[in-house]
Amino acid sequence: MPLPRKELFDIPRNVIYLDGNSLGPLPKGAMERGQAVICNEWGQQLIRAWNRADWISLPQRVGDRIGQLIGAPNGSVATGDTLSIKVYQALAAALKMRPDRKVILSDTGNFPTDLYMAEGLIRTIDKGHDLRLSAPEDVAGEINADVAVVMLTHVDYRTGRMHDMAAITAAAHEAGAVMIWDLAHTAGAMPVEIARTNAEFAVGCTYKYLNGGPGAPAFIYVRPDIIENVEPALAGWMGHDAPFAMELVYRPAFSTERLRVGTPPVVQLSLLDAALDVWDQVDMNEIRHASQELSELFISEVETRCPELCLASPRDGGMRGSQVSFTFEKGYAAMQALIDRGVIGDFRSPDIMRFGFTPLYLDKHDCVAAAEIIEEVISNEVWRDPKYQKKAKVT
Amino acid sequence: MPLPRKELFDIPRNVIYLDGNSLGPLPKGAMERGQAVICNEWGQQLIRAWNRADWISLPQRVGDRIGQLIGAPNGSVATGDTLSIKVYQALAAALKMRPDRKVILSDTGNFPTDLYMAEGLIRTIDKGHDLRLSAPEDVAGEINADVAVVMLTHVDYRTGRMHDMAAITAAAHEAGAVMIWDLAHTAGAMPVEIARTNAEFAVGCTYKYLNGGPGAPAFIYVRPDIIENVEPALAGWMGHDAPFAMELVYRPAFSTERLRVGTPPVVQLSLLDAALDVWDQVDMNEIRHASQELSELFISEVETRCPELCLASPRDGGMRGSQVSFTFEKGYAAMQALIDRGVIGDFRSPDIMRFGFTPLYLDKHDCVAAAEIIEEVISNEVWRDPKYQKKAKVT
Numbered sequence: 144m145p146l147p148r149k150e151l152f153d154i155p156r157n158v159i160y161l162d163g164n165s166l167g168p169l170p171k172g173a174m175e176r177g178q179a180v181i182c183n184e185w186g187q188q189l190i191r192a193w194n195r196a197d198w199i200s201l202p203q204r205v206g207d208r209i210g211q212l213i214g215a216p217n218g219s220v221a222t223g224d225t226l227s228i229k230v231y232q233a234l235a236a237a238l239k240m241r242p243d244r245k246v247i248l249s250d251t252g253n254f255p256t257d258l259y260m261a262e263g264l265i266r267t268i269d270k271g272h273d274l275r276l277s278a279p280e281d282v283a284g285e286i287n288a289d290v291a292v293v294m295l296t297h298v299d300y301r302t303g304r305m306h307d308m309a310a311i312t313a314a315a316h317e318a319g320a321v322m323i324w325d326l327a328h329t330a331g332a333m334p335v336e337i338a339r340t341n342a343e344f345a346v347g348c349t350y351k352y353l354n355g356g357p358g359a360p361a362f363i364y365v366r367p368d369i370i371e372n373v374e375p376a377l378a379g380w381m382g383h384d385a386p387f388a389m390e391l392v393y394r395p396a397f398s399t400e401r402l403r404v405g406t407p408p409v410v411q412l413s414l415l416d417a418a419l420d421v422w423d424q425v426d427m428n429e430i431r432h433a434s435q436e437l438s439e440l441f442i443s444e445v446e447t448r449c450p451e452l453c454l455a456s457p458r459d460g461g462m463r464g465s466q467v468s469f470t471f472e473k474g475y476a477a478m479q480a481l482i483d484r485g486v487i488g489d490f491r492s493p494d495i496m497r498f499g500f501t502p503l504y505l506d507k508h509d510c511v512a513a514a515e516i517i518e519e520v521i522s523n524e525v526w527r528d529p530k531y532q533k534k535a536k537v538t
Numbered sequence: 539m540p541l542p543r544k545e546l547f548d549i550p551r552n553v554i555y556l557d558g559n560s561l562g563p564l565p566k567g568a569m570e571r572g573q574a575v576i577c578n579e580w581g582q583q584l585i586r587a588w589n590r591a592d593w594i595s596l597p598q599r600v601g602d603r604i605g606q607l608i609g610a611p612n613g614s615v616a617t618g619d620t621l622s623i624k625v626y627q628a629l630a631a632a633l634k635m636r637p638d639r640k641v642i643l644s645d646t647g648n649f650p651t652d653l654y655m656a657e658g659l660i661r662t663i664d665k666g667h668d669l670r671l672s673a674p675e676d677v678a679g680e681i682n683a684d685v686a687v688v689m690l691t692h693v694d695y696r697t698g699r700m701h702d703m704a705a706i707t708a709a710a711h712e713a714g715a716v717m718i719w720d721l722a723h724t725a726g727a728m729p730v731e732i733a734r735t736n737a738e739f740a741v742g743c744t745y746k747y748l749n750g751g752p753g754a755p756a757f758i759y760v761r762p763d764i765i766e767n768v769e770p771a772l773a774g775w776m777g778h779d780a781p782f783a784m785e786l787v788y789r790p791a792f793s794t795e796r797l798r799v800g801t802p803p804v805v806q807l808s809l810l811d812a813a814l815d816v817w818d819q820v821d822m823n824e825i826r827h828a829s830q831e832l833s834e835l836f837i838s839e840v841e842t843r844c845p846e847l848c849l850a851s852p853r854d855g856g857m858r859g860s861q862v863s864f865t866f867e868k869g870y871a872a873m874q875a876l877i878d879r880g881v882i883g884d885f886r887s888p889d890i891m892r893f894g895f896t897p898l899y900l901d902k903h904d905c906v907a908a909a910e911i912i913e914e915v916i917s918n919e920v921w922r923d924p925k926y927q928k929k930a931k932v933t
Contacts, residue, residue, distance in 0.1 A: 169581035177576040186564035190557045193932035225800025227774035256775035259788040263773030357804035378658030379622035380651035393654040405620025409752035537588035
């Protein structure tokens with residue numbers, strides 16, 4: 144079906160939403176499902192809903208649906224927790240697979256929480272592991288026989304710069320390292336065939352391009368042939384082979400289910416499940432193609448109108464995710480002025496104005512209209528207004 | 539105000555809900571709040587809701603409200619994740635505080651996931667720690683100078699048997715061990731003064747007696763004077779001192795906030811926040827008193843009517859949480875027959891029929907009516923019906 148599919152979303156009038164890369168908008172189906180899970184399932188079925196509404200298999204069902212969007216076979220994706228937790232699970236399991244190596248290799252473009260979680264794990268293990276950060280463009284060359292794990296985010300959260308997943312995964316494997324991909328800015332933005340890359344692990348979040356809602360659960364993929372070697376650091380009862388047998392000793396489930404931890408967030412998982420319905424009618428290749436068209440148009444319009452803004456994203460659409468970023472020294476204030484005018488993007492420290500392009504609910508008219516408002520804010524120095532200077536808690 | 543407060547909950551007609559110890563029912567306020575957070579905040583405010591609806595401080599605000607119910611000062615309770623994750627955080631931090639000791643002491647009455655998480659941590663650290671389990675009644679006597687951490691659940695999930703928090707905490711401290719209390723079946727069921735016990739950590743879940751909804755987030759308490767010594771194993775960006783500075787190196791927040799991990803589950807936290815409104819009008823001492831009255835009445839009614847059922851809970855109300863359990867060999871089938879007749883309790887392997895008493899929405903008539911239906915099911919051997927034999931996924 145042709146894009147966009149604005150009718151599937153509840154987006155306020157007079158808003159051009161260019162922040163779906165941070166929090167996707169509300170799918171109408173999720174609105175209805177929210178009502179159903181809260182009022183009917185929780186309210187009326189109560190505890191019986193674990194069986195009657197099949198809450199118990201919801202994490203697996205949602206995992207399979209995400210799997211279809213990232214090229215992962217059924218049963219290989221577990222959902223729940225947050226992306227930070229899923230990073231920890233992947234990393235802890237990966238280090239166990241390479242006991243003689245001490246280096247976790249990542250890059251300075253990775254989202255900070257991935258690096259922090261690695262730090263926390265290293266301190267917990269306390270056996271001299273090292274988190275080594277290279278510049279994003281140098282990472283492939285830094286992979287050597289000391290490296291236990293290469294952990295990277297596919298699409299840079301600030302610039303949208305993409306790593307070559309196939310090439311880096313191959314380099315990691317050639318050096319004997321385990322590969323972990325963070326797909327936070329990938330899943331739902333473009334086709335990805337994670338199983339074909341042969342990477343051991345992938346993780347991601349679902350509140351961005353998958354529109355699962357604020358704080359929606361995360362996911363983790365494990366390459367099916369290694370699941371038996373994946374030792375769960377976070378050995379929760381929902382990852383037990385028989386959770387309701389209430390055994391005193393942990394026995395991991397045989398499948399990726401072993402990476403489930405505690406009681407699943409049923410309400411948020413239900414919202415995500417409903418949000419995924421959108422993808423039943425949309426082809427990911429079309430999404431990618433349209434996103435590139437929109438991004439090209441936006442770059443061209445903004446650069447023509449606002450020479451003050453400097454493109455921070457790769458100019459080559461094939462090297463760029465589904466966002467366009469510009470640096471501008473007064474970017475924070477300028478973004479507040481834009482938001483005030485209904486053009487909602489976001490700001491990333493120190494000077495990046497970030498705009499996400501999601502062809503599910505954006506078209507060319509939106510891109511041009513957004514560029515016009517950006518021109519107004521920049522050319523007229525609207526951002527100088529004192530009311531746009533004060534930093535909010537969340538930037 | 540007098541109990542019960544049935545008008546605050548949306549409980550189906552013809553149901554006597556004796557499973558609030560597993561999943562609390564839907565508070566009407568949570569129903570309204572769910573609609574608001576999904577449709578208005580997510581739908582209309584979109585990303586702006588982090589500031590406008592103050593999503594960003596929701597975990598702390600909810601933490602403070604839980605703190606009031608467990609005797610913890612403002613700023614000492616962090617919310618998010620699952621109880622399993624919070625157990626891991628407490629345990630990892632506690633072991634770091636006692637580097638020369640290798641024993642985690644718990645008991646065989648602990649909920650399995652607490653034990654599993656300890657196992658997972660021990661394997662992750664891989665330095666010869668030992669999870670030692672004693673019988674619940676022997677645990678105080680097992681605390682010695684080898685013990686790094688004593689980790690117990692206050693109220694036994696199967697029998698309702700309560701530990702003496704003050705005495706065991708004192709014994710742990712006398713032996714130089716760190717104390718972790720799991721308040722899963724305590725918070726919202728009875729008064730507890732966690733700060734006064736002097737325990738270093740407490741954790742708990744909010745979907746039982748706090749009525750936060752299925753998969754509601756968990757909480758962790760840290761004794762304020764030790765927070766600087768708490769090293770976060772799960773070092774997520776939301777626990778960073780400046781999450782939005784996007785620094786490459788982790789610096790923990792100065793407060794209990796350092797035990798936040800990833801992006802908070804905003805929808806579930808909002809439901810929980812609304813559910814906590816119930817407690818603004820209710821005194822926890824009254825709750826405890828009424829719960830004991832209801833439990834005594836129920837025990838008396840059931841024992842008079844059904845000699846086949848054997849009380850598995852302590853007979854002394856002062857030693858019992860807010861649930862009453864009976865063993866019955868055909869307990870699973872009997873419970874299915876009861877549920878079919880609107881008396882909703884639950885079953886715990888191998889033979890425990892479990893009934894929770896929550897005076898927020900239960901009165902003496904409910905207790906007697908439930909006992910009558912239990913009598914019908916047991917005396918007439920209704921549980922023999924083949925339809926009650928088949929085990930569901932969730933028991």
